[in-house]
Amino acid sequence: MDTDQKVLNTKKVTLPVMGMSCAACAVSVESMLKSTSGVADAGVNYANQSAWVDFDPKTTDLLSLDKVLQSVGYGFIINEDEDESIAEQEKLKLEHYHKLKSKTIRTGILSVPVVIIGMFFMDMPYGNYIMMALTAPVLFIFGKDFFINAFNQAKHGKSNMDTLVALSTGIAFLFSTFNTFYPQFWHEKGLHPHVYFEAAAVIVFFILLGKLLEEKAKTNTSNALKKLIGLxxxxxxxxxxxxxxxxxxxxxxxxxxxxxxxxxxxxxxxxxxxxxxxxxxxxxxxxxxxxxxxxxxxxxxxxxxxxxxxxxxxxxxxKNTLLAQIIKTVQAAQGSKAPVQRLVDKIAGIFVPVVIAISIVTFILWMIFGGENALTQALLAAVSVLVIACPCALGLATPTAIMVGVGKGAENNILIRDAESLEKAHEVNAVILDKTGTLTQGHPQVTNWKWSSNISDHAKHALAIKLLESRSEHPLASAVVGFVKENGNAKVENFKSVTGNGVRGIVDGNEYLIGTLSFLQKEKVTLDSDLEELADMQREAAQTVIGVSVNKAQIALISIADQLKATSADAVKKLKEQGIEVYMLTGDNNQTAAEVARQVGIKNYLAEVKPDDKMQFVKKLQAEGKIVAMVGDGVNDSQALAQADVSIAMGKGSDIAMDVAKMTLITSDLMTLPKALRLSKKTVRTIKQNLFWAFIYNLIGIPVAAGILYPFNGFLLNPMIAGAAMALSSVSVVTNSLRLRSAKL
CATH class of the missing domain: 2.70.150.10 (Calcium-transporting ATPase, cytoplasmic transduction domain A)
Incomplete structure (x- = not known):
């Protein structure tokens, strides 16, 4: 499709996909969607069995896209109600799991006698015929989906894991059937007609068992989403x-x-x-x-x-509730791909054809150099290569770890919007913190209320102050009103707000002035010397001071500040312990910025910065080679958040900040930030472990299956053992990912 045709008036949707059985299936679904007319872009996540499609509604629709997928054995769950769609997907997954469980049990029941006869009673009368009769339903009834899916893929010139299974078991069954009915063909050549019914049956059984364990394990990775929906x-x-x-x-x-x-x-x-x-x-x-x-x-x-x-x-x-947005965030993140996964997808896409080619080459080499049992050995080795080369472990390595990581984050009040931010966060070596709402509470609070020693009846005066401030529109007035606990009614007269100074009014016959000390001085108020001393100390601590007088005599001093969050200093300390440089940016004045920085232990800070200045500072650090995380909560932080390598919003901040940021800390506790960075490190470490074992498995398994050890020690891998190893490799990757659930952050 031409680039010009894409992007214009497109609609992006995410839908559950049914029928995917391996990582190569996901690649097939993605390529089919991308090659469909009207589709601008598409992506598939095998781990959570979903796909997103960006398409032009004028050119195509979801039903047409569903038909495209059905032509290769897959399909969408289409439901306008997202909650019902998720519920329907869970219902179908449960049905699929029970069907798979039933097939696996029945396959196992039929496979056991085949293995016993094939391994211990191979010379019993009619043994081959009994094994053939038991193996046929295993392959063509309980394992028929492998053949159907392989055929559907082949029609479109594609292949996946089902292609490998269908080829290996089908060839083994046909070869064994021929030997059962025409043993004289081999007898005439002086060879024993071996049959491999037990290998074909057990391969299907182990693959079904692996899929069963895999399905059970994968359902556990979406527990966080299910819990949220259950709320x-x-x-x-x-x-x-x-x-x-x-x-x-x-x-x-x-x-x-x-x-x-x-x-x-x-x-x-x-x-x-x-x-x-x-x-x-x-x-x-x-x-x-x-x-x-x-x-x-x-x-x-x-x-x-x-x-x-x-x-x-x-x-x-x-869909507009905060909970719905959280669910949508978790769901989108679990379906997104980490950068490393894009590479894995490409590998999975070419993996199956390469393996088939290796299998053919193996067969040819054995036919040339295999000696008197060349055909038998060639067939055995070729089948083993096809079976052991499962790309599922490779395909599951990244998405399962990402899914568990996102779920673990949700449990710890960390919402992760996409996989890229979760993967990138472990590289962060510089964190920029906004002051207001991030390090501080984000709203002014009374920090100290000191009465003059010359005044009594504090409750009466406090109520009067509350009544007057409740009429004021000044931002600090609400802090005073919220602080005073006294309630009651009193007569308020001649209320007046003096812009930039304070308020005045008469309550129960007494004249009150509330405002700056300079305002009180202008009004000829007698200031309390002890309170003046306290005012100087509070100003040095970057707090705002308000004086209160009654009938021209000062009676109180109120200190107000945007207080630090209780855990801000500890969070900064934890970040430093992780080797991360911490910076603070604020639009507040330098005195306040210096005091806040001192209290939390930040040496590098900038005050009186504008939104664009914050973005430029992010660029400056990036130009120095740093991987920058920006943490903010306001509209003024949105540019810097968008520029940062990892953007993190505080959950009580503005909607715009949360929309721009790739991570959101739901709680106001800043200690969640070092937890988020540790979660990234643990998730990436799990991905690397998974990829290492998946690659090592294939790098070692394929040559061994091809017979590379045979010239040295006569070892030739049995297809039955190859099937077991292949199934267990996928389960081990998922199990390793699930270890993240119990990790300490």
């Missing part, structure tokens, strides 16, 4: 026509009033309108302490109500 309730209670109705969650509408009672899961995102309770939001925040919910508070789908009940209005439903 969504199926039905909800809404108030319609002044009555409470129970409806399916998919039928909820925006602005519906939803009733939540004790112990129930919250179905969609919204805002509380009445009632109060505590909600377990550990899914979203990572914090174990339930969050209090009263009127006006935000609630999120998937969180669990504790004691109490409340009513809230639906503000985000369906």
């Amino acid at each position: 969504q309730p199926k039905t909800i209670k809404v108030i319609r026509d002044n009555a409470e109705q129970e409806i399916p969650v998919k039928d909820v509408l925006l602005h519906d009033e939803i009733v939540i009672r004790s112990g129930e899961k919250i179905p969609v995102d919204g805002k509380v309108v009445s009632g109060s309770s505590y909600v377990d939001e550990s899914l979203m925040t990572g914090e174990p302490i339930p969050s209090e919910k009263t009127a006006g508070a935000q609630v999120f789908a998937g969180t669990i109500n504790q004691q109490g009940s409340f009513t809230f209005v639906a503000e985000k439903i369906g």
Whole structure:
């Protein structure tokens, strides 16, 4: 397809694919999709049995693409409802697993007597006929899919693992059948007519057993996604026509009033309108302490109500909820390919034809140099090469590790949007941290409230301050209002906001001034000398100070700052221990930046930087050869996030930051960052281990199967043993990947 035809008005979808049995199958599906008219690009992930397709809806549609795949033995699960699609895929996977289990058991039952006769009673009367009768259903009933898939592939000039299995077992069965009916052909040549029914039967059995264990293992890799989907309730209670109705969650509408009672899961995102309770939001925040919910508070789908009940209005439903976005992120990441996987896909695509060629060459060499048993030995070696050269272990090496790594990340409040970031993060040697919202809480809080020694009745004055500040629009006023616990009513008169200075007003007959100390001085307020001393100390600590006076006498000093997160300093320390250089960038003033940097232990920082400055700083570090991770939470960080090698957003940050970033730390705990980098290292190490064993297996196994050891010690690999080794190699790769689930981060 011409490049000009691609990209224009395309639609990208990800769908489950059924029928893939090996890594080469994934390559076949991908190549078929890419070669279809109207498809701009496509990718297939064998581990989670899915494919994404970027196509032009005017030229083709999903049903047409499904027909293309069906022509080679595969197919899409097409369902507009993503949740139903996932559920349908899980249902079909379960059905497939049970069918595979049944076939494997039946194949084993038939194969056992074939092996016993073939190994120990090969000379018993009618032994060959009994073995042939038992092997035929193993191959052509329980193993028929190998032959059907191989034929479908061959029609399109393609091949996969099924091609290898069909060729090896088919040739072994035909050869043995010929020897059973026409033994005199060999007797006339003075040779014994060997049969290999047991090899053909056991090859199919071991391959089916390997697939069974593989399927069971692969289902465990998507547990994180299943758990997230399970957090969504199926039905909800809404108030319609002044009555409470129970409806399916998919039928909820925006602005519906939803009733939540004790112990129930919250179905969609919204805002509380009445009632109060505590909600377990550990899914979203990572914090174990339930969050209090009263009127006006935000609630999120998937969180669990504790004691109490409340009513809230639906503000985000369906695919727009935070939980749905998390599920989509995990699903997309598990289906994405790491850069190393692209190389593996190319290898798998050419692997099968190469193996067939090696098998043919092996057969020819044995026929030339094999001596009196040349044909038998040639056939045996050629079949062994076909069987042992399974590319499945190679194909599973990367995606299974990525899937488990993504799942492990989700369990630790790390959302990974694509495999490339998970693979790249282990190389990071420079981390840039935004200050506000990343190292700090991201909102101003009262850090110190000091009363003058000349004043009493603190509760009365605190309430008056709260009432006045609640009328102010200044960003710091909300910090004061949130800090004061006293509640009550008092008469407020003559309220006035003085821009850039503070507020004034009369409460219960007393005149209050709240604002900067210079504002109080201008208003002829008598300042408290002890409080003035404290103000100087707080300013040096990069805190904002607010004075409060009553009837021209200062009564209090309030210090406000964007406080550090409790774990920021520890997180920076952990990063340094990993040999990573840590930088801080902020738009805040230099004094505040210096104090925050000092408190968390960062030597390299820049203050008063603009969004573009942050991006330029990332480029500067990259030009020095550093692999840079940028961590931020705001719109102002989006350019730097996009430029960085690895971009990480804080989960409570802006939607834009999270859209740009390839990783999101759901919790506000910055200690999750060193965990994410350690997860990358462990995942990449697992991938390398998997690839090493898969390559070594094939590099050693194929020459041995071809008979390279025969001239030295007379060893010729039995196809039955080759089949067992091939099946176990795939299982070992998946099992090694699953070890990541128990890794400590």
